[in-house]
Amino acid sequence: MSAAASGSKSSKDTETDSPRRRPSQNRRSSSADNILRSVDEPPPTLITTLIKHGKYIALGGVGTWYTDLIGVGRRILDEESGWIRRVLVAAIGLHGLTIIIFLYLVLFLPWFRGYIPHYPKWQQSARLRLLVPVLTATILLGWTSYVVSLSQAGKASIFVSLGDAVQGVGEADPAKMSGTRGIGVFRAMAGTTALYALTLGVLGLIPAPSNVPIRKKHS
Incomplete structure (x- = not known):
């Protein structure tokens, strides 16, 4: 009887002790799994980066x-005056601001502040709540300003340009939507899109530092 009682007691002790060990064991198992996953995932190589962003640079x-x-x-800046030149200068300025914001996000924060913003939850970050809308606005306004200035060169005023654009759309006549010294709406759209693709491709070549955490708290 005493042996049976001691056996049952030891089994109970084992059963009561085992749950106490499970959290630490689970934590060790989870940590090991995370380490194995990080080891199994190869870091991006130079060739992978070039293939990923090189197509945008090439196109x-x-x-x-x-x-x-x-x-x-250059010809518009040298020969044009008035609103066309001002719109092109604004486009160049917005393009430059876009580059500065990207450099702040992909260069300054990871390399000098030591963290990468958590972009999927950008609305929870005080910094990204400001930068993401500003970045979007600079891209859209800059792209539009490039297209307008490159295609409408030769128009006397912006009101003439708007009137001709409405008339050209109504009559399905692309020639009326372009200025006499412009390169045409579709060519300007293609060239501007190519310029932004080239810009984003070059910025994408900036490497991210290794072992830098993603900040998920409010920044």
């Missing part, structure tokens, strides 16, 4: 060259 470079976007922009 953007070819599109910018084919539409002669840089040459047309």
Whole structure:
């Protein structure tokens, strides 16, 4: 009887002790799984990065060259005056602001502040709540300003340009939507899109530092 009682007691002790060990065992198992997953996932190599972003650089470079976007922009800055030139200057400024914001997010914060923002939950971050809408606005306004200035060169005023654009859409006549010294709406759209693809492709080549945490709290 005493042996049976001691056996049952030891089994009960084992049963009561085992749950106490399970949380630590689970934590060790979870940590080991995380380590194994991080080891199994190969870090992005230079070739992978070049393939991922190189296509945007190639397409953007070819599109910018084919539409002669840089040459047309220089000609407008040198020869045009008035609202067309001001719109192009605004487009260049917005483009530069877009680059600065991207550099702040992908270069300054990871390399100098030591963390990467948690972009999927950007609305919970005080910093990203400001930067994401501003970044979106600079891209949209900059793209539109480029298209307007490159396609409407030669129009006397913005009101004439708007009137001709409405008339051109109504009559399905693309020629009326372009200025006499512009490169055309569709060519301007293609060239501007290529320019932004080239810009984002080059910015994508900036490497992220290793072992940098993703900040999920309010920044």
